[in-house]
Amino acid sequence: MAKRKRDNKQEPETNPAVALLPQKKHYRQRAHANPFSDHSLDYPPSPIDIDWATHYPAYANTGKLPEFADVGCGFGGLLIALAPLFPDTLMLGMEIRVQVSQYVQDRIAALRVTAATAEPTAPAAAAHYQNISVVRANAMKFLPNYFAKHSLTSLFFLFPDPHFKSRKHKARIISPTLLAEYAYALRPGGIVYTITDVKDLHEWMKSHLEDFPLFEYVDEETLRAEGKGPIIDAVYTSTEEGRKVERNKGDKWLACFKRIEVQRQ
Template identity: 25%
Template sequence: MRQHVNPLSSNFNQIEKLPSLSEMFGDSKSNLHLDIGCAAGEFLFDLALGNTSWNYLGIEIREKLVKNAKLKVIEREIKNLYFIFGNANNILNDMQNKFIIKNIKSISFYFPDPWFKKRHYKRRVIQPGFVNMLSNSLQKGTLIFIKTDVKDLFNYMDCTISSNFHFKTIDKKDFNYSESFNPIKLKTDREKYVIYNQLDIYEKIYIKI
């Protein structure tokens, strides 16, 4: 679902106070993974149900998708999954929400909106200022995962993250997924579509040093 929403709209300037981790999750001490741009949340539902030892938090800019996902969480009585509506940049930059950043073990940016036109690059979720904020706030050892089927977008994200000296690349072939947020290597709907159509996937993992 590619419904374009301008993340720079003033509609996203007002930030709601978020509940504490103990209010979001049944066990607030579990490792926390953040998925930015989680869409309808199907990937996170699969992860939460398949790996109950982690907590999963999704941020999505399309309000209807978040409302529907929250209803499904309640209906299915899932205790390790929570959804937030809004612009991730604004939400995580807000001082009252810094507790989220400080508790995150990993973040994924999977198949984000590419915003192909050059004048729209400023709308892409990964921006130098956002990466700088993450580098200053994340715990040492926190992982960032990026994945896309758009080569230009991958190069842009990789360059933006790699330009920050607080992050270094992890060789994917040496990475132990069994200890990560996705131990059984579940795939997003977009990734399944890309694989089915035999398109290229570009991905990288970074660690905060």
């Protein structure tokens, strides 16, 4: 009788926590979306019409509102990185692509379940993720529908669509018109974080922010000295695009601006 060949392959270890996490291959989507298209979005008439308890049930009845907003949050890397670092700060990601926003929503739900079933000795990160959420929204059109005046302390624009062609520059997420809305939502002292691997876009965003009277450039060293080093590190490394640039040994261009209070005469 022929000997049965021994199978040295081991069964993959089943990790319930890992099994819960969604897989990107099931959420195929174009890299970018046209912000001027009709995306059939449902949006609140104003921030006071939002039931934030559905987004942050663990913080219901606390009166807390989102203070960090990640515009074009992609697959949620920044939110996931910052959640355990700022457990008492609510954060909202805004993503226009339906499949990508659904992925982030499913990812957050899975992480919350994982945290709820974690061992008491689990890392601190496992105890959080209740403070992050995502909405499918077009921030270029509806950002004031989500954030009241001076409600944000941090506003992130990480690796946005470059819109290389001149005729498409009007679709860039940083523009004089939109900066007025960002200044409205950001409280004095709040920070706008921008980063890109496209130097032309970096110069575009930086020049428009410098020209706007309610924003003032602040260098990376100053922000780190003010204790914002963990945020800067996450801006550089937490997103899928940021990691892709690193793999390709590309450059990353960071520009940060502080919302200032203009003194009335």
